[in-house]
Amino acid sequence: MAGRGRGSWVLGICVALLVGCGGPPSPDAAPGDVRRLLDRRADAVLDRDAETYRATGGGAAADRAFDNLREVPLQSLRYRLTAFRREGARATATADLRYRIKGYDSEPLTTERALTLEERDGRWYVAAERPAKKATQQLWDQGPVTSVRGAHSLVLGIGRGERQKATLRGYARLADRAVPLVRDAWREKWPERVVVMVPKSLDGMAGLLGAPASGYRGIAAVTTGETGGSGAAPADRVIVNPEAYGVLGEFGKQVVLTHETTHVATRAHTSPATPLWLSEGFADWVGYRGTGRTASQAAPELRRAAQRERLPAELPDDDAFGFSGDAGKLAQAYEGAWLACRMIADQWGEEVLTDFYEAVGAHEKRPGALEDALQDVLDITPEEFTAQWRTYLRAELG
Template identity: 35%
Template sequence: MVGLSLSLLLVVVGLAWRALDDPYVATPGGSAAPTARPGQAALALADLEAAIERGDAAAAAALAPSGDADAADRLRAVVENAEDLGLEGVTLRYVDQDGGTDPTGAWQAVVDVTWQIAGFDPAPARSEVLFALRNVTEPTGDRVAVTAAGAAGGRAPLWLSDDLRVRRTDSRVVAVAGSQRDLARYDRLARLALPVVREVLPEVERRLVVEVPRTAAGLDAALDADEGTYADIAAVTTSPDGEVREAGPLHVLVNPSEMGRLKQVGAQVVMSHEAAHALSDAPMSRAPLWLVEGFADYVALRDVDLPDTEVAAQLADQVQENGLPDDLPGPAELGVGAPYLGASYEAAWLATRELARAGGEDALVELYRSVGAGDDLDAALRDVVGLSRDELVARWRDAMRSLAEQADAA
C-alpha cells in the first residue's frame, strides 16, 4: 500500500493533470483500457464526506453505481453509523491508487481518513483505508462511483465497513456489527464493567468505547492484522487507528467468536479487564507487561466469587507439569500467540494480588501508576509496597506452590 510518503505537491499535481486528461494505454484491438481517475475519485470522496457531515444517507447512497443496491446500502450505513456514533471531524482525502484497474473499470484507492467520537475520543483517529471504486458512464456523464469503504486487504474501521447497532450513553458507546440482541449483551457487559473499574480507580476520566465486529476476521481487519492473528484473543484495547499515543483515542475491540463461547462470568471478567486497560490508559503505560496485565485482571477479578483453583486453573496445571517458573512473565510469555498464554496471564494476576496483600490495594494502584509513568520498578516496589523485587518473586512463587497443592488436593 502506498503510504503518506508521497509529497503533497506530487498528489496535487497528479490530481490536476489526471482530472484534466486521464492517460490511457491502447490495447492490441485499439480500444482504451480502463484507467484510474484520481480527480473524479477525489470529488466522489468529497461528496461522501459532505454527506456524512450532513447526515444525508440518501446522498451517500447516490454515490454508488446505478443499480448496485448492495453498494448503496453500504454507503447509506456509513452515514447512519457516523450519526449514531456521534462522529465529528470526518475527512476523506484521496492519496493514491492501490493496484490496477480491472476490465470493468473497478479499482481501489488509498484514502486518508480521520474521525472522532465526539465527547469520548480525546483526539481524532487517522488511518489509511482502502476504498473500492468503479469508473461508470451514465447519461449525466462519466464519474467514479464508490462501491465499498474499508475494502478487503487493508485496515477496515468498523463504522466504514459494516452496518452497526449502536448504543450511546453519557458513560459508554457500544457499537456492534450484529443483531439487537448482540448489542444488548455487549452493552450490558460494558455497563457492568464501569463500576468494577471505578471501584479501584475512582478518579478515571475516560469513558468507554466498545466495538464488536461481525467475525474474528473482522477484528483482524479493524486492527490491520493478518487474518487469524487475534483468533484466540477475546478482546484487545488499542487505538482505533493503530497508533497508540498520549491523549489519543482508545477503544475495546472484541472478538465475537471467542467472547461468544464464554459464559457470563468469564465474558464479564474479559470486558472488565479491557475496560481497566482503556480507562487507565494502559497501552501508554511504561510498566512491565506483567504489571499492566496483572493489574487489569486484579481489577476484573477483585469481587468475583471464585476459588483460586478455578481463577488460575491453567497456571496450576503448568506448575504441576513443569514446576515453578523462576521469574515473572515477560513479553514473550504475554504476547499474542504465545504458548500457555492463559497461564501467563494468571501468573501476572497472582503477582499483583501478592502486591495488594503485601501493601494494600492503594499501594498497588500507586505502584501501577508510578511505574506506568516511568518510575523505576525496583525503587517503587521498595518505597510504595515495602518489598524488593526478589521478595516479590519469592512470595509469588510461594503462592503458585500453594495453588498447585490446592488444585492437586481438589
C-alpha cells in the first residue's frame, strides 16, 4: 500500500521533517568551521574513509555509525546547517541531510538531523548525531545495513552475514520479477527499478515511517515517496514489515512487491485528486493480473458479505483504508477497490483503465476530478459507475 500523506513519502506515508526550536540564533551565527566539519563528515562517508569520519568526532559511536552506513551505495550526501545554539564549549544544531542512492534516486531525499557538538582546542567536533525530534529514522540509524543488488532492484536490510544476504536476495528476486510485471501493465515511462528496505522488525518499520507500530501491524509493506507533478518519482522506497511479510507464501509475497512496485511506477501520475480506492485498487489489479486468481479467491471478505447479502453500497472512501485495527473492514476496502479496477479493465479494457488513472491524477485537487474522468474516459456518471460496480460484485462473488 502507499502511505497516507499525500504529497510527501507518502510514503504516500511520508516523512515529517521540520523541527522547531524556541528562538535559536540564525544559522549564520554558526562558525564556518562547523559547516566545514559537516562537509568533511559527509565526504568521509562518500569516500568510505573511516579514519576521517572518526576524526570528526563521536568516538566508538562514530565507528558504529560509519559501519552501519558503509554498504549503502550513496551517490551524494550533504548536510545543510539550519540552526545552531552555543553554550560554552558545547552546542546543539540541526541540519538537513540530503542524500541520493546511486542509480535509483533522481533527486535527493531530505531528512533532518539533530547534532550535539563540542569544542576542543578551538575546533568543533560531533559528539552525537541522531534523527531530529520530529524526523523519521534512516535505516542505518537502526543498525548495520547490508546491501543486495538485483537486476531491477536494490534491497537494503538490517543485519550482516551470509544468512541475511540470502534473505535479502529473496526480496531482490521477487522485486526483479515485479518490475517487468508492472512495466507490462503500466505503459507510462518510469525508472523501472525499485529500492526495498527491510528493517529488523515492525518497530523498525514504524521508526522509518515516523508512526506508531500499532498502525502497521498486519500490513506487509508500504511505499513512500512524493506524489505527482514532477514526471518522475525522486526517491521512492518500499518499506517492508518483516513480521507480516514473513508469514506470507511465495504467491502472497510476489503480489505484495508487485503492488508496491506499481505505486513506484505510478507515483508521478498520482495526485491529491486520486482517491485511494483507485490508487490501491490499481496496484492490486497489477499485482493479481495474469495470476488466474478469481474474485472469490482474492476477495474472501467481500465474498462472505455477498453471501450474507451485505455488500457495500458505495465505493470505499479514503478513511476505509486507515489502520483502525479492524482487519475485516480494511480487507473489504482493498478488495472492493481491486474489483472496481478489475471491472474497468474487463468492461472497458486495460488501456482505458490506465487512461482513467492518468485522467484522475492529472488534476491537482479532488473536487470534480473523479467525476470528470468518469465522464470523459468511461462516459458514465458516478452513480451509474457505483451501481455497475455493485452489479459486478454480485456477479463475481454471489
